[in-house]
Amino acid sequence: MGDRGLLLEFGDEISREINEKVRRMALAIQAEILEGIVETVPTYRSLLIIYNPTVLPIEGLKKRLELIEEGLRQTPLPQPNLIHIPVVYGGIYGPDLEGVAKYHRISQEEVIRLHCSKPYLIYMIGFMPGFPYMGELPQALVTPRLKTPRLIVPKGSVAIAQRQTGIYSMESPGGWQLLGRTPVELFYPDKDPPSILQMGDFVQFSPMTEKEFENWSV
Amino acid sequence: MERIAAFEVLEPGILATIQDSGRFAFSQFGVPPSGASDTFSLRVGNLLVGNREEGAGLEITVMRFKIKALREVVIAITGGDLSPVLNEEPLEMWRTHLLVEGDVIHFKKVRTGCRAYLTVGGEFAVPKIMGSSSTYLSGKFGGFEGRALRRRDVLYAFDIPSPLNKLGLRFPSDWLPLWEKEEVLLKVIPGPQDHHFTEKGFQTFCSSSYRVTPQCDRMGVRLEGPKIERRSDVEESIISEGLVSGAIQVPGDGKPIIILTELVTGGYTKIATVISTDLQKAAQLKPGNHVRFKPVSIEEAHLLLREQEERLREFKENFQKR
Numbered sequence: 001m002g003d004r005g006l007l008l009e010f011g012d013e014i015s016r017e018i019n020e021k022v023r024r025m026a027l028a029i030q031a032e033i034l035e036g037i038v039e040t041v042p043t044y045r046s047l048l049i050i051y052n053p054t055v056l057p058i059e060g061l062k063k064r065l066e067l068i069e070e071g072l073r074q075t076p077l078p079q080p081n082l083i084h085i086p087v088v089y090g091g092i093y094g095p096d097l098e099g100v101a102k103y104h105r106i107s108q109e110e111v112i113r114l115h116c117s118k119p120y121l122i123y124m125i126g127f128m129p130g131f132p133y134m135g136e137l138p139q140a141l142v143t144p145r146l147k148t149p150r151l152i153v154p155k156g157s158v159a160i161a162q163r164q165t166g167i168y169s170m171e172s173p174g175g176w177q178l179l180g181r182t183p184v185e186l187f188y189p190d191k192d193p194p195s196i197l198q199m200g201d202f203v204q205f206s207p208m209t210e211k212e213f214e215n216w217s218v
Numbered sequence: 219m220e221r222i223a224a225f226e227v228l229e230p231g232i233l234a235t236i237q238d239s240g241r242f243a244f245s246q247f248g249v250p251p252s253g254a255s256d257t258f259s260l261r262v263g264n265l266l267v268g269n270r271e272e273g274a275g276l277e278i279t280v281m282r283f284k285i286k287a288l289r290e291v292v293i294a295i296t297g298g299d300l301s302p303v304l305n306e307e308p309l310e311m312w313r314t315h316l317l318v319e320g321d322v323i324h325f326k327k328v329r330t331g332c333r334a335y336l337t338v339g340g341e342f343a344v345p346k347i348m349g350s351s352s353t354y355l356s357g358k359f360g361g362f363e364g365r366a367l368r369r370r371d372v373l374y375a376f377d378i379p380s381p382l383n384k385l386g387l388r389f390p391s392d393w394l395p396l397w398e399k400e401e402v403l404l405k406v407i408p409g410p411q412d413h414h415f416t417e418k419g420f421q422t423f424c425s426s427s428y429r430v431t432p433q434c435d436r437m438g439v440r441l442e443g444p445k446i447e448r449r450s451d452v453e454e455s456i457i458s459e460g461l462v463s464g465a466i467q468v469p470g471d472g473k474p475i476i477i478l479t480e481l482v483t484g485g486y487t488k489i490a491t492v493i494s495t496d497l498q499k500a501a502q503l504k505p506g507n508h509v510r511f512k513p514v515s516i517e518e519a520h521l522l523l524r525e526q527e528e529r530l531r532e533f534k535e536n537f538q539k540r
Contacts, residue, residue, distance in 0.1 A: 002491030003519035005462040007410050014457060026246065041245040041460025043483055048460030050242075053520045054527045125248040126458055126483035129357050133458065169248070170357065187247075189347050189359040195247040 001048060004038070006061060008047040014135065014163070015045075019123050020077070022047050023200050028068045028075045036061070042199055043124045044133070081201045082119060085167070086208035086216075087158045087180040089115075093213070094180035100143050100160070112207055114138045115179060119202040120165055130169035130187030130195040134203055137163050149175030156181045158205065169195075180207075183216035221343040223288045224375035227367050231283030231325065236342050236361035236373075239272040240479065241350035245460060250482040252352040252360060255436060255463075255501035256333055258526070259297035262389050263337035265534055266294035266314050268381035274344060274351035274361075275337040276373075280504070284324045285336075287317040288372070292339035292380050295323075296389070298331020298502045313388040316380070330397055331502035332434075340378040355436060356480060387537065393529050395498050401427055401508040402499055404476075405522075406466065406490035408513050411456060414487045415468070419447030423489055423511060428474060430507045437480040438467075439503050445472035446489065458485040464492035464500060466511075476500050493519035495526050 001007050008025065011018035026042035029049065036056025041048040051061055089112045090097040101108045120134035127133075137160060145161045150173060153159070157168040159176035168174060169186040188194055197203065208216075227234070239260065240253025254260035254277055261271040276285075281300055295302050295311045302309045303324050309315065311334075317323070325334060344351050344362055353361025362371060412420060428443035446468050448454070454470045465477045467486035476492060477484070478501060492500050493514065503509065 001410055001460075001462050001488065002407050002464055003493050003516055003523060005460075005465075005491065007459070012457075039242050039245050039251070041483065043459045044457045046457075046459045048245075048462065050460075050462055054524055058516070058520070124458070124483070125246060126460075127248060128482075129248045131248050172356065189357070193247060194244065194249070194348065199246065 003053060004050055006049045006051065006058070008049065008065070009045065010047070011045050013045065014123065016121060018045050019121075024072055024075050024077060025069065027077070028072055029065070031075075032064075032068065034064060043126060077200065081198075082204060083197060083201060084204050084206060085158070085182050085184055086212070087182050087205050088208050088210050088213040089180035091210070093210075094158070094178050096146070096177040097179050100141070100177050100179065103143055104140055106140065111141065111179065114141050115160070115165070116205045116207060119204040122197055122199055122201050122203060124199050125195055125197065128168075128170050128172055129189075130197065131166055132186075132197045132203065133164055133166055135164045137165055143177050145175040146177060149173055153178065154181065156183060158182055181213070183213055220377040221374040222377040223372050224291050224338055224340075225285045225373040226288055227284075227369055227371040227373070228286055228322065229282055229284035230367050230369055231278065231281060233279040234283050234367045235277050235353040235355065236274050236344055236351055237277045237353060238274040238351045241348050241352050241354070241360065244348050245482050248482055249348065249357070250354065250480050251463065252354040253350070253479050254335065255478050256297050256335070256498040258395065258498040260335045260337070261530065262312065263294045263296040263335045264341070265530070265537060266296070266312070266384065266387060266389060267292050267337050267339040268384050269337060269339065269341045271530075271534070273337070273341040275335045275342065278325055278334045278336060280332060281325055281327050284322060287319060287321040287323075289319050290380055291317050291375065292382065292384060293317055294337050295334055296337070297334040299329040300325040300331075300334045301327050301329050302334065312391070312394065314384045314386060316382070316385055328504065332504035333501060338375050339381045339384070340376040343374040343376050354480065384537070389533065393533070397499065397502070401510050402503065403510050403512055404496045404500055405493045405514045405519065406511045407493060407516055407519060408490045409488070411487040412489050414449055414452045415489060416447045416449055420489070422446050423474070424513060427508050427510050430503045430505050430509065432505045434503065434505055436478055438478055439476040439500065441474045441476070441509065443473065446474065448472065448487075454487075455485045456487055458483045462491060464494070464497050466490050466492065476503070493522065495519070495522045
C-alpha cells in the first residue's frame, strides 16, 4: 500500500482460521521490535505493516517477515479472555430491535435470546478506538445494514450487520442495526492497553434492565 | 521541564489544533495516527526553532486564526501560505522570528495551500496521550483537551532559553515542495485493489482531472470528476482492512477519496496510494483545487523519499552548527 505500507493477505474471507494467522503474525512481529516498523494493523484477513523505508528497506523487511513467518507455528497465542457485556435491549436504546425481529419474523425476545446465545470472537478492533468487530451471528440473526446510515449513533450502542456484531465505543455516524446499548466503557485513552477488548478475545452479551443500565457505575 | 504560558488565542479561525508527527502503534486498538496532515512542513518548522522534528506545533486551517504572544518566544511558520502577519506587517514564512510579549500573529487569507504550521522554540506543552501530543478530533482526546482551539485558550510551551542563535534562519526555498498552481500533480503507487477496476477505469483515474469538493477535512479529501469503472464481477466493498495516509479509496459512486490522518481501517476498495513525498501536497488541497494522479514505481518513490530525508538531514546538521 504505497511506499510505506506492506499489506500481508492471508485469505479472502472472514474465517477464524485466517484471522488466527493474522493475529499470530501480528504478535510475532510486535515481539521482534524491528527498527523501522512504525505500525502493524491486524484486521479480519490481512495485516498492514507501516514501515519507514529509509530506516528499513523493503527487501530487508520482506526477508525478516519471511523468517518470522517460518517460525510462526512456535509463536504461542495468549489465552483468550472472555468479557461479559450487559446490554439493555430495545426501546430508545435499541431502535432497530423491532425491525430486526420483523425482518426475521420472530419475536423481539427471540432476537435477544439469539444475540446472547453464545460468545463471539473479536476478529479485530477498528473503525474507531475500541470498536470490536465480532462474529459470527446465529444464522437466524443475519441482517443487512441500514439502507440509510444514521448521522449519530450513541456511544455504547450494540449493533449487528450481516454476520457481524459490534459495539460503538464512541458516538459516530453508522449504518449497523442497533439492538441495544451497554453502559460498559470500552476505551480509556490513559490506560495501557487503552481498549478493554482485544483481537482474539471473546465477548458474551447478557440482557440487563433499564434500571440496571441507569444505575450502572464503573 | 517547567511549562510557561506562551500564547493566548484571540480568534480560533476555521480550525486550529495541536499536532505532532502522529500517534503510532495503537492502530490495533482502533486508534488512527492523527498528527500533522503535512508532516514535512511541521518537521521543518520544528527544526527552524531548534525543536526535535517530531515535536508538537499548531496546525492552522485556512484563515482567521489570531494569536497573541504572552512572552518572548522564537517561532516559525511553514506549510500553506495563509498570509500570516505580525502586528499587521507581512511575516516571512519558512524562517525564524522573535516575538515579544503582546505581539499578535494573524492568518488573514489563503494564498496557497490549506494548512499552515506554527512552531515555537521549546515546543507546545500538552499532556501526551499514548505517546503523542496530537489532537484526535473525532476521538476527543490528545492535543489541547482533545479539541480544536477556542478563543481565550492559553497555550503553554516548555521553558527553554530562547534559541536566539537560530533567529533569521531560512529553509532553502529551492528545497520547498513544488506546488503546481493550475493543477496539483500527485504521484501514486497503484494498489492494493487496482485489479478491482477495469483497464478503462484505471485509465480514467490516471488521465482525468479531479476537483476537490467541500467534503475535505483531516479524515480525507473527497474528489469530484469522471467515474472510475469497476469490474462487474467484484463486490463494491472489501472486508475492512488497515489504511495508510495517502490511500485513495473509491466507494460505490466511483469518485476517489484521498485518506489523510484520522482514519484507521476502511472497507472501500483502494485503487492507489499517494507517495510519501507528495503527501504534503495532498494535505494542502482545498475545495476547488484540481488534482491529477500519476502512477510511479515503488523504487522511484523510495528514491524521492531518500533524497528528501537527505536534504532534511543536511539542513539539520548545518543548522545545529549555529
